Amino acid sequence: MVSYKDLGLVNTREMFAKAIKGGYAIPAFNFNNMEQMQAIISACVETSSPVILQVSSGARKYANQTLLRYMAQGAVEYAKELGKNIPIVLHLDHGNSFELCKSCIDMGFSSVMIDGSSLPYEENVALTKQVVDYAHQFDVTVEGELGVLAGVEDEVASEHSHYTDPADVEDFVKKTGVDSLAISIGTSHGANKFKPEQCTRNAEGILVPPPLRFDILKEIEERIPGFPIVLHGSSSVPQEYVKIINTHGGALKDAVGIPEEQLREAAKSAVCKINIDSDGRLAMTAAVRKIFVENPAEFDPRKYLGPARDELKKLYMHKCENVLGSAGKAE
Numbered sequence: 001m002v003s004y005k006d007l008g009l010v011n012t013r014e015m016f017a018k019a020i021k022g023g024y025a026i027p028a029f030n031f032n033n034m035e036q037m038q039a040i041i042s043a044c045v046e047t048s049s050p051v052i053l054q055v056s057s058g059a060r061k062y063a064n065q066t067l068l069r070y071m072a073q074g075a076v077e078y079a080k081e082l083g084k085n086i087p088i089v090l091h092l093d094h095g096n097s098f099e100l101c102k103s104c105i106d107m108g109f110s111s112v113m114i115d116g117s118s119l120p121y122e123e124n125v126a127l128t129k130q131v132v133d134y135a136h137q138f139d140v141t142v143e144g145e146l147g148v149l150a151g152v153e154d155e156v157a158s159e160h161s162h163y164t165d166p167a168d169v170e171d172f173v174k175k176t177g178v179d180s181l182a183i184s185i186g187t188s189h190g191a192n193k194f195k196p197e198q199c200t201r202n203a204e205g206i207l208v209p210p211p212l213r214f215d216i217l218k219e220i221e222e223r224i225p226g227f228p229i230v231l232h233g234s235s236s237v238p239q240e241y242v243k244i245i246n247t248h249g250g251a252l253k254d255a256v257g258i259p260e261e262q263l264r265e266a267a268k269s270a271v272c273k274i275n276i277d278s279d280g281r282l283a284m285t286a287a288v289r290k291i292f293v294e295n296p297a298e299f300d301p302r303k304y305l306g307p308a309r310d311e312l313k314k315l316y317m318h319k320c321e322n323v324l325g326s327a328g329k330a331e
């Protein structure tokens with residue numbers, strides 16, 4: 001049994017309380033490898049932002065659970081070496097079983113998500129409560145989910161979204177004891193968040209998605225005032241990256257995300273954690289594709305992973321400074 005406290009990590013409790021009070025959101029960036037971890041930590045140290053290092057079960061399979069845990073521990077030391085002891089959470093993204101959540105808690109995670117959103121309501125309540133009862137013994141915080149996002153939720157794939165029903169949230173929070181709640185108000189995972197027929201087109205022919213359901217968010221906030229809300233599927237799918245990818249051999253069609261102004265708006269509310277993975281994937285892919293086309297003789301991984309890491313850091317700094325408003329909040 002490893003305690004996250006011995007690794008220098010923190011849970012989400014204080015972070016979320018401050019974020020709601022301050023009208024900003026904490027970035028939850030997914031990572032699978034060293035370059036992503038370096039980009040996240042250096043961006044958050046430079047902008048002085050608290051951060052959630054997010055690991056999916058797919059990431060655990062890809063990178064090895066032990067390595068990821070030591071990388072998170074390394075991230076704490078790396079931040080100090082860069083000059084700032086920012087608060088860092090190690091969080092399991094979309095946990096789909098009690099056993100997976102328990103294993104992460106036992107291995108040093110400071111926060112876990114149990115995603116029972118695809119289960120019938122009462123089963124979601126029972127599973128979430130089981131995880132909360134275990135996690136709270138070790139002061140580990142738990143995120144639950146109500147409502148279904150379209151697209152792939154890690155191992156859980158769903159073709160259709162259904163919005164969170166505000167009538168359920170009070171009961172769910174009370175019965176489960178969760179520390180935060182992920183909701184569905186129109187975001188979804190991946191780089192194709194909406195079908196073209198759901199969007200309009202602007203003058204340049206770029207797809208404009210339907211707005212997030214701020215009315216549902218408002219009703220949820222009224223029912224559970226001050227309770228931490230989480231937004232998944234919050235990549236904005238920057239069109240400059242899509243363009244670089246597609247003009248350098250890629251084939252991303254109809255890629256569209258959530259406009260950053262809407263995320264900024266959400267961050268001012270009880271939304272205090274915003275999950276971003278796909279934008280980072282796009283930034284790295286754009287950088288690597290460009291180098292491969294412009295310099296086909298290059299075969300030193302540092303010469304393409306290094307610039308990809310630089311681009312990722314730039315993107316994350318922009319998110320903290322201009323979208324989530326978390327810059328300066330680690331002071």
Ligand code: G3H
Pocket residue numbers: 030056057058059093094152153154155189277278
């Ligand atoms: O919600 C999904 C995250 O973007 C993680 O994706 O399961 O491919 O690691 P992944």
Ligand code: 13P
Pocket residue numbers: 030093094188189190191231232233234235236275276277278279
């Ligand atoms: P994106 O695919 O929009 O980056 O969402 C990531 C996410 O929600 C991880 O849980």
Ligand code: ZN
Pocket residue numbers: 093094153189232233275
């Ligand atoms: Zn998610």
